[in-house]
Amino acid sequence: MVHAPYPGKLKFQGVPSSMFAAAGPFVVGNPERTVAYLDPRGPNEGFYSQLRAILATGAVRALCVSTSTAAIEETARIAALASELCPESLVLVGGPHEDAVDHKAAHRLPGVHMSLAGEAESPFKWILEAFLERDEAAITFVEALSPSSVLAARLPGRFTVTSCSWQAPLEIDGGPNCYADPRPLVFPESYPTFDVFPSGRTIPLMVSRGCSYGKCTFCSESNRDGGVTLTKSFDWVEELAARTPEAALYFQDSIFPGGNRTSNALMPLLQRLGRTWGCQVYLPTLTRRRVEELADHGCNYIYTGLESGSEQVLRGIHKSAVTRDLVLERMEWARVAGLRVGVSLMFGALSVRGELLESVDSITATEELVEDVVATGVDVAGIYPNVQTVLPGTDLARGLGSNGHELDFYRMPRAPVFDGLEDGGVGYNFLTLAESSERRVDLALRIAASARRMQSLYNCPWHRARRDGAVGAESGVLTTSCSQ
Numbered sequence: 001m002v003h004a005p006y007p008g009k010l011k012f013q014g015v016p017s018s019m020f021a022a023a024g025p026f027v028v029g030n031p032e033r034t035v036a037y038l039d040p041r042g043p044n045e046g047f048y049s050q051l052r053a054i055l056a057t058g059a060v061r062a063l064c065v066s067t068s069t070a071a072i073e074e075t076a077r078i079a080a081l082a083s084e085l086c087p088e089s090l091v092l093v094g095g096p097h098e099d100a101v102d103h104k105a106a107h108r109l110p111g112v113h114m115s116l117a118g119e120a121e122s123p124f125k126w127i128l129e130a131f132l133e134r135d136e137a138a139i140t141f142v143e144a145l146s147p148s149s150v151l152a153a154r155l156p157g158r159f160t161v162t163s164c165s166w167q168a169p170l171e172i173d174g175g176p177n178c179y180a181d182p183r184p185l186v187f188p189e190s191y192p193t194f195d196v197f198p199s200g201r202t203i204p205l206m207v208s209r210g211c212s213y214g215k216c217t218f219c220s221e222s223n224r225d226g227g228v229t230l231t232k233s234f235d236w237v238e239e240l241a242a243r244t245p246e247a248a249l250y251f252q253d254s255i256f257p258g259g260n261r262t263s264n265a266l267m268p269l270l271q272r273l274g275r276t277w278g279c280q281v282y283l284p285t286l287t288r289r290r291v292e293e294l295a296d297h298g299c300n301y302i303y304t305g306l307e308s309g310s311e312q313v314l315r316g317i318h319k320s321a322v323t324r325d326l327v328l329e330r331m332e333w334a335r336v337a338g339l340r341v342g343v344s345l346m347f348g349a350l351s352v353r354g355e356l357l358e359s360v361d362s363i364t365a366t367e368e369l370v371e372d373v374v375a376t377g378v379d380v381a382g383i384y385p386n387v388q389t390v391l392p393g394t395d396l397a398r399g400l401g402s403n404g405h406e407l408d409f410y411r412m413p414r415a416p417v418f419d420g421l422e423d424g425g426v427g428y429n430f431l432t433l434a435e436s437s438e439r440r441v442d443l444a445l446r447i448a449a450s451a452r453r454m455q456s457l458y459n460c461p462w463h464r465a466r467r468d469g470a471v472g473a474e475s476g477v478l479t480t481s482c483s484q
């Protein structure tokens with residue numbers, strides 16, 4: 001399993017939860033097989049020589065790649081390497097890019113035999129098992145696999161299968177996915193360090209899927225149907241924590257879920273564990289009581305997207321409830337409760353029609369908002385400036401498409417001026433979308449300068465470690481030692 005390297009600046013050292021979720025049922029169901037993973041984070045040459053060496057051993061029967069859109073050119077490079085070094089091995093691609101994009105990877109990337117979008121757990125297991133039980137080359141296997149044989153397997157979940165030897169993708173609705181619970185089935189060999197927490201290690205985990213708000217035009221999360229799925233039980237959180245004593249917990253759910261079940265079951269459990277923990281929040285739904293509840297149960301860090309200080313920009317990206325007054329009120333509550341905050345900003349916003357919403361005035365408004373946040377006295381762990389990147393499957397991408405900007409999500413344009421930002425150096429944004437004008441270039445320089453200032457003033461040690469290149473690769477064998 002390979003988590004395709006992200007060629008920009010990584011916001012978090014999380015665990016590749018998408019990839020682990022896809023692989024979980026296969027790993028659990030095939031204990032005699034070895035499933036190894038590589039998570040290089042960035043596309044360094046060390047990773048490619050390690051991959052080359054592994055593929056050249058001839059021991060890899062299947063290479064499964066989980067890719068984001070930004071990493072798609074790296075995925076193409078990985079598939080090409082596999083074709084060259086182990087042409088008989090099956091190359092299977094999936095992940096956030098495949099889930100969202102119209103043109104599927106098995107039809108676009110040479111060397112990819114099959115790709116899976118959506119709830120891939122059951123088809124992933126079924127395809128790999130079917131391939132591994134035969135002793136044949138991948139191309140022979142995929143050419144013999146017909147859409148009707150996949151349909152006949154009656155696999156649960158909603159997913160799309162694409163084969164390089166079929167004309168069109170096959171969309172399947174097999175009913176409820178029996179693996180929808182966010183409870184992890186497989187685990188990495190070690191966990192990363194988040195310097196916002198005092199402990200040496202942090203366990204990233206999720207107890208829900210989806211976003212309770214889900215309306216932001218630039219976010220793929222908004223387009224997932226079915227709302228929020230909460231885990232059925234929380235007892236596994238305790239087992240997970242016990243695997244790494246002393247580690248902090250970081251809930252990487254898009255938005256940490258609220259409601260009675262989290263208050264009555266999860267919060268007391270977290271308090272009992274006595275670990276520090278953090279989570280991601282949507283400020284408009286954060287009441288004063290909720291802030292106190294988080295702090296009283298051991299939470300010491302919240303991360304949130306403010307995006308912009310301009311009302312016009314917020315309206316244009318459908319996040320207008322995150323007003324300046326609301327932000328400052330919530331920051332004051334966080335200060336009183338003793339919570340540290342991490343703040344994400346998004347410069348360079350476009351409307352769904354493709355008009356540039358950002359201006360010198362809106363940049364100034366965002367700078368003022370940041371100053372006002374800091375002036376509340378809340379403990380700011382970091383300010384993370386991004387540039388809006390167009391992701392496939394979003395309202396933004398669809399709107400741009402109907403306004404004459406059909407984007408090829410297999411080609412990632414670069415904007416070196418944004419390389420220092422968290423997001424922006426890779427992909428389509430207001431600068432790389434079309435011919436750039438002098439006004440857009442000036443604005444880009446202004447954004448880059450503003451972002452640099454914020455980063456130098458307010459960034460936490462964890463950010464500095466990444467900037468200095470301290471983020472290493474992660475690799476190992478997937479284990480399943482928690483009770484299932």
Ligand code: B12
Binds near residue numbers: 011013016066117
């Ligand atoms: C947790 C999380 C992270 C974690 C883990 C990332 C990961 N993909 O595993 C961390 C912190 C590392 C992370 C980083 C980033 N993330 Co993120 N992240 C998420 C989040 C909130 C949840 C992902 C998750 O675990 N979902 C639950 C699982 C079960 O569902 P799933 O992801 O759909 O996975 C299923 C399928 O994709 C498929 N599948 C997955 N992998 C594979 C592999 C194979 C071989 C197959 C066949 C199938 C398959 O099966 C899975 C099970 O059904 C999502 C939002 C979301 N709702 O998905 C954003 C999201 C995936 N992230 C996003 C982005 C942009 C990023 C960053 C680029 C941000 C940044 N600048 O740092 C980086 C990229 C990292 C990288 N190396 O590629 C975008 C991706 C959009 C896109 N089209 O690429 C999302 C969708 C949010 C958004 N903005 O819209 N992220």
Ligand code: SF4
Binds near residue numbers: 213214216254305
């Ligand atoms: S940006 Fe955040 S709040 Fe908006 S839809 Fe995506 S996950 Fe939800």
